[in-house]
Amino acid sequence: MIKFDNVTKIYADSTVAIRDISFEVAEGTTTVLVGPSGCGKTTTMKLVNRLEDPTEGAVYYDGTNTQEIGVTELRRDIGYVIQEIGLFNHMTVGENVATVPKLKGWDDGQIDDRVDKLLELMALSPEEYRDQYPRELSGGQRQRVGVARALAADPDVLLMDEPFGALDPITRADLQDEFLEIQAEINTTILFVTHSIDEALKMGDKIVIFDVGELVQYDTPRNILENPNSEFVRDFVGEDITLKKLSLINVDEIMRPTNVIEDTTDQDSKTAVTNGGEVMHHLAPGDSLKSALSTFVESDIQSLPVVEDEETIGVIDRDEIYEIYNGG
């Protein structure tokens, strides 16, 4: 969907922002650009919607060289969450979200429906937030509005430049989780920028690691953890590689499914600590093995039930996690 072909960008003041970069963002996937501050991530992003043009090489959008696509048209087809959010402070939340549909000339009724739908998607009740001004919102809410605005005209591609960077860790984790759910639903092609390797591992199908202006490794999260191709990547990934690997795998990927509730109570009642029928320690299918491991440590038992909608749907043994932890 997006293809960088040996792209170099040198700014007018002869700063080399990126040099000879090549990678692809496949349709419907999320590719995360990660690297230290000033390494050229924002520049790379701006090359996609032609806020900057390449000095050498070419960027392809859906197979066409972006130089052959009209700037305005290209930008309206690509959703863009800029690093500073950049909400229009003089417009209400609803007007902010309506920006691109309005530019595209949708009719009013259609725009209103779309705005409400997006606010709901971003967990902002339309009745409460539609007529508020950005200044009245918290950082997390502003960020949600920024994402809603970028998604408003149903873009084929979404560019997100450190969208959760300025938030506190808890809000950030919440928004990341929510966004992963939204992504599963809307299935847009996403190019996501962050300086946090943890965020990259969590959000990306593919990860592009940048050192100053250079692409160092372009791979799946798992491969980056298992086969870092350089000292730089090893340092960047940092400590706790195994834990990070566990955080990439979800409970439902390795659990043993159980079909009937009685099964678990029969077989595993000794292991799943119960208290008057209420399960004290359990896991959710979407939990990562990392958080499962922490639950195992806390509860000090051998197996835990996986519970969804108050029904036990599977079981996980501690040893299975240990196996992955030790062997890969």
Next chain:
Amino acid sequence: MIGSYIEFTLDNWQDLLQLLIEHIELVVQTLIIALPLGISLGIFIAYYQPASLSVLWGAGVAMTIPSLALFGLLVPFLGIGNPPVIVALVLYAQLPIIRNTYIGLTGVEKDMIEAGEGVGMTRWQRLRQIQIPVALPVITAGVRNATVILIGVATVGAYVGAGGLGDYIFTGIYQANTEMIVVATVVVSLLALVFDYGLKIIEQFLQLQNGEDVALTRGTKAITKVIT
């Protein structure tokens, strides 16, 4: 003493009203020309920064020319009456209008402009949908400033036959008629205050429209209450 002023006012209210209307007409006619001119110049220098210093300097210099001298200089070209006065007043109004337009437009947060570019607004759309609405309260403050200056300076226009409340002031000086001078001056001041307050309300309204935090004047509060 106060009694004589009131008496004068009651005896001459029809003339006063006539002069007041002339005065307002003069100011409004000036604004009709001064506003588009000043705002265009402000937009121009906001986009073409190299010109900003000289344009603002020029508008500043225009304000320092004594009004009487300026009227006198223009009469040979434009005759007596309204035309030379309006031309001069337009010049006087430029500095506050240009300056506030320029400050308002260039003061818009860079993030918002960049976001506008990112969502595919053309330069014109960014001006129309982001910069001008954000700058409008600041521009209105400039217009308010200019209007108050115009109401004062317009009195001098009577000297070259433009009419308005200045007529009474000059005649009063000529006839040594204190009541005439004082009453006309008070009316000029009241007129300036009314315009100042009215424009302040508009300014605050625009700020509210932009979601800004403002300490509202009583007038704005009252009007907001009536509207909502």
